[in-house]
Amino acid sequence: MSPTTRKEPRRIKDMSLPSEQVAHVEPQDLVPLPPPYDKLEEQPRFKPLSDDSRAKLEASLDDTLCIGCPKPASKEEEERLIQAFISGLHKLFTKENNWTFLQPLTLSMEHCARCQTCVDDCPVYEESGKNEVYRPTYRSEILRRLYFKYVKPGLPGFQTFQNGGIELNWTLISRLLELSYRCTLCRRCAQSCPIGVDNGLITHEIRKLFSSEMGLTAKDLHEKGTVQQLAVGSSTGMIPVVVKDNIEFIDEDMTDRTGIKVETKWDVEGAEVLLLHNAGEILAWPDNPGCFALLLDAAGISWTMSSDLVGYDGVNYGLFYDDVQLARIAYRHFEIAKKLKVKKIVMGECGHESKALGVIADRVFQGIPRETAMTLMADIVFSGRIKFDPSRNDFPVTLHDPCNLARAMGVIEPQRKVLRYLAPRFREMHPHGVRNYCCGGGSGFAIMSQFNFQDWRLQINGRRKFRQILEAFQDTDLTSNDPKYVCAPCSNCKGQIRDLFDYYGAKEKSGLHYGGLVELVVNAMVDLKEPFINWEIM
Amino acid sequence: MTVFHILAYASLLVLGAGVIARILRLASMPLHLRWELYPVPHERGRAGYGGSRLEEVNWWTKSHRADHVTELRTMLMEILLLKGVWEHNRPLWLSTFTLHFGLYLLIGEAALLVLGGLLILTGGALPQALGAVILALAWAGYLMGLAGSVLMLGRRLFDPKLRAFNSSGHLFNLLLLGAIHATGLLWIAGDPLYISRLTGFLAGLAAPAGPFNLPMLGYWHVGLVLFFFVYFPFTHMTHAFVKYFTYHNVRWEDEPNLPGSRLQEKIVRLESQAPTWAAPHIGADGKKTWVDIVTKTGEEKS
Ligand code: SF4
Numbered sequence: 095m096s097p098t099t100r101k102e103p104r105r106i107k108d109m110s111l112p113s114e115q116v117a118h119v120e121p122q123d124l125v126p127l128p129p130p131y132d133k134l135e136e137q138p139r140f141k142p143l144s145d146d147s148r149a150k151l152e153a154s155l156d157d158t159l160c161i162g163c164p165k166p167a168s169k170e171e172e173e174r175l176i177q178a179f180i181s182g183l184h185k186l187f188t189k190e191n192n193w194t195f196l197q198p199l200t201l202s203m204e205h206c207a208r209c210q211t212c213v214d215d216c217p218v219y220e221e222s223g224k225n226e227v228y229r230p231t232y233r234s235e236i237l238r239r240l241y242f243k244y245v246k247p248g249l250p251g252f253q254t255f256q257n258g259g260i261e262l263n264w265t266l267i268s269r270l271l272e273l274s275y276r277c278t279l280c281r282r283c284a285q286s287c288p289i290g291v292d293n294g295l296i297t298h299e300i301r302k303l304f305s306s307e308m309g310l311t312a313k314d315l316h317e318k319g320t321v322q323q324l325a326v327g328s329s330t331g332m333i334p335v336v337v338k339d340n341i342e343f344i345d346e347d348m349t350d351r352t353g354i355k356v357e358t359k360w361d362v363e364g365a366e367v368l369l370l371h372n373a374g375e376i377l378a379w380p381d382n383p384g385c386f387a388l389l390l391d392a393a394g395i396s397w398t399m400s401s402d403l404v405g406y407d408g409v410n411y412g413l414f415y416d417d418v419q420l421a422r423i424a425y426r427h428f429e430i431a432k433k434l435k436v437k438k439i440v441m442g443e444c445g446h447e448s449k450a451l452g453v454i455a456d457r458v459f460q461g462i463p464r465e466t467a468m469t470l471m472a473d474i475v476f477s478g479r480i481k482f483d484p485s486r487n488d489f490p491v492t493l494h495d496p497c498n499l500a501r502a503m504g505v506i507e508p509q510r511k512v513l514r515y516l517a518p519r520f521r522e523m524h525p526h527g528v529r530n531y532c533c534g535g536g537s538g539f540a541i542m543s544q545f546n547f548q549d550w551r552l553q554i555n556g557r558r559k560f561r562q563i564l565e566a567f568q569d570t571d572l573t574s575n576d577p578k579y580v581c582a583p584c585s586n587c588k589g590q591i592r593d594l595f596d597y598y599g600a601k602e603k604s605g606l607h608y609g610g611l612v613e614l615v616v617n618a619m620v621d622l623k624e625p626f627i628n629w630e631i632m
Numbered sequence: 633m634t635v636f637h638i639l640a641y642a643s644l645l646v647l648g649a650g651v652i653a654r655i656l657r658l659a660s661m662p663l664h665l666r667w668e669l670y671p672v673p674h675e676r677g678r679a680g681y682g683g684s685r686l687e688e689v690n691w692w693t694k695s696h697r698a699d700h701v702t703e704l705r706t707m708l709m710e711i712l713l714l715k716g717v718w719e720h721n722r723p724l725w726l727s728t729f730t731l732h733f734g735l736y737l738l739i740g741e742a743a744l745l746v747l748g749g750l751l752i753l754t755g756g757a758l759p760q761a762l763g764a765v766i767l768a769l770a771w772a773g774y775l776m777g778l779a780g781s782v783l784m785l786g787r788r789l790f791d792p793k794l795r796a797f798n799s800s801g802h803l804f805n806l807l808l809l810g811a812i813h814a815t816g817l818l819w820i821a822g823d824p825l826y827i828s829r830l831t832g833f834l835a836g837l838a839a840p841a842g843p844f845n846l847p848m849l850g851y852w853h854v855g856l857v858l859f860f861f862v863y864f865p866f867t868h869m870t871h872a873f874v875k876y877f878t879y880h881n882v883r884w885e886d887e888p889n890l891p892g893s894r895l896q897e898k899i900v901r902l903e904s905q906a907p908t909w910a911a912p913h914i915g916a917d918g919k920k921t922w923v924d925i926v927t928k929t930g931e932e933k934s
């Protein structure tokens with residue numbers, strides 16, 4: 095069987111047929127980027143997988159690997175894995191194992207009309223040149239056919255007649271595992287489904303089946319992610335003493351640069367706000383927590399951070415693959431807030447943290463109220479407590495809407511209100527807000543670079559966002575490095591945008607910079623002797 | 633009572649039981665984690681751009697009144713005009729709209745026929761105006777339904793975007809609907825007594841007395857409709873009413889679990905179940921409850 099190209103629709107059944115590789119994307123299949131990024135020969139090359147990886151790992155889906163599941167050592171092991179998958183499939187549809195999503199999943203399994211109305215809204219499918227296996231409905235259809243075959247078979251032959259058949263074997267299972275990590279769970283496709291079927295949710299549930307029953311998942315999400323976070327306190331590996339050291343350093347640096355004394359508060363009982371950052375900010379974008387500390391003090395808010403294990407890291411990768419891990423981390427966050435007797439938790443500039451703790455965990459534990467940093471910032475900016483000079487932000491600014499904030503929480507206006515006031519050259523991307531495109535780093539991809547996965551997530555997954563950013567600055571000179579700022583109020587999105595800009599050399603070529611919202615707010619504060627943003631060190 | 637009577641009762645029974653069973657099964661599924669998807673149309677003043685109450689500082693202290701008018705308008709636009717398909721899959725819209733709208737018209741016709749049947753049973757006669765409306769609905773319904781079935785069948789067969797996902801059932805469903813509309817159309821075109829025969833049929837179902845007075849085409853048409861009733865509850869076509877759940881129970885379901893909320897009691901019950909997931913990091917043994925697994929274990933395992 096030859097690899098799929100956009101010209102050759104791939105039948106669902108073919109996924110069970112052994113072959114070297116099902117899908118392949120050529121550089122010329124990809125949707126072109128606008129100038130000065132339009133020359134194929136100047137684009138980074140997609141590194142092929144090594145022969146060793148192909149020999150040892152299940153790599154027959156496409157050009158990359160995310161999970162890199164080892165090939166079974168024997169027929170017996172293969173059979174054991176198949177049985178484990180079937181067992182997990184059954185459990186996925188039981189109350190005791192999956193009460194968390196049983197109803198939405200069943201609804202999505204049983205009522206899809208296969209009308210394909212959702213497919214053109216998926217950036218992965220579109221940007222790949224409409225490669226069949228990246229269709230939002232493709233992986234869903236595999237699970238659906240397995241569901242009707244094993245979980246809800248009905249009269250003999252009826253479900254195959256109604257829903258199509260499929261052969262279950264290890265080839266199919268291993269491809270489905272990889273395929274569940276080719277979707278960012280952005281749920282843009284779900285918005286366009288007239289019936290209310292959610293292909294993003296189905297992907298989430300496939301990941302859960304593999305993780306919760308078979309222990310198969312992405313190392314960056316599990317071992318280095320939730321497991322490490324629960325064990326040492328943060329998915330970054332930072333233990334409490336290291337976090338405190340790092341923050342102390344950030345405070346000193348902020349004080350030096352702004353002339354305003356910045357001092358982070360730790361473990362203050364009864365504070366109004368428990369500020370919970372994605373700990374990645376502390377290591378990768380220290381200006382962000384530094385600016386929050388400065389801003390909250392300037393606004394006269396009583397706030398604190400927590401030095402308890404997990405209490406200084408709002409990351410919750412459980413959201414992307416495993417409800418139990420999600421709940422374990424959310425429980426810690428709630429307990430810490432309770433112990434500190436704070437009035438509310440404010441979730442820093444992190445989309446998935448905001449969704450996990452702010453919305454999803456709401457049905458796991460009843461806890462201290464939570465709100466996003468967007469709302470608090472808008473409140474501070476328009477409270478009159480701080481003086482601003484918007485002319486300090488006199489450079490082109492555009493806004494990326496993190497999917498988890500916009501589509502999953504409906505938090506859209508506060509950040510815009512701030513930008514319309516404080517960034518005189520603010521312009522929107524199109525589409526934006528609730529219909530935004532994912533940065534391509536969603537569902538944990540931003541932290542994944544194993545094998546050649548980085549090439550895939552930057553060339554295919556992040557392509558739509560990169561194109562949108564370039565289009566937003568079309569009225570500027572994209573061949574000059576005059577600074578342009580992409581405001582991305584989310585740590586994971588920032589990670590992906592950083593990698594996109596590095597990959598395409600966009601900072602040097604076009605002056606593209608990125609950062610959060612709070613940096614722009616602080617940059618415009620009149621109390622600062624000089625603007626805070628320094629393009630040289632960004 | 634004839635065999636046809638028995639078949640008709642049986643198919644109505646299967647339809648009723650099948651629909652009710654599906655509704656009960658879905659409605660009795662446990663409360664799930666929040667998974668709403670914006671825009672949520674009952675967000676007063678914010679639905680237009682997809683905003684939510686979470687945009688407000690200290691949102692839990694503010695009163696929240698749902699905007700049911702916008703929600704209803706959104707539902708009607710979706711149900712009657714298939715707005716989602718119009719916006720996201722324009723090439724498919726004409727075929728699916730004609731198919732669906734034809735069915736709505738025929739449902740309207742059926743409701744008026746039942747009314748007519750009741751009038752006859754109670755000794756009255758069918759008012760002329762009502763008869764005219766029934767005829768208009770039937771003609772328009774059959775024509776649109778047939779056109780929609782044929783157009784959809786064409787799309788399913790020839791549009792590569794849809795073809796790879798077809799099952800035999802999808803094609804059969806369209807053929808069946810097409811056959812229902814075609815027989816209806818032929819019958820109404822050739823039989824001036826179309827309405828009285830159908831009202832008579834319905835009255836005969838309610839009060840069985842001898843065989844029905846239907847022409848051969850009528851028997852075919854009614855027979856196909858009855859078969860559809862038996863078949864429908866077991867297909868994805870139930871999305872017609874299940875859409876209520878996908879929208880109201882998932883996509884637009886945004887009730888927060890605030891202190892005093894009725895949700896908390898349900899959650900505590902759900903968390904007292906014992907999962908059996910087999911991956912070691914979960915630590916399930918079929919006895920430990922979900923909440924114990926989450927709050928008391930897991931830190932050290934990978
Ligand atoms: S998920 Fe929705 S839009 Fe996509 S094929 Fe199924 S019914 Fe159609």
Ligand code: SF4
Binds near residue numbers: 217280282
């Ligand atoms: S959730 Fe997003 S990435 Fe996944 S299939 Fe849907 S649109 Fe594509």
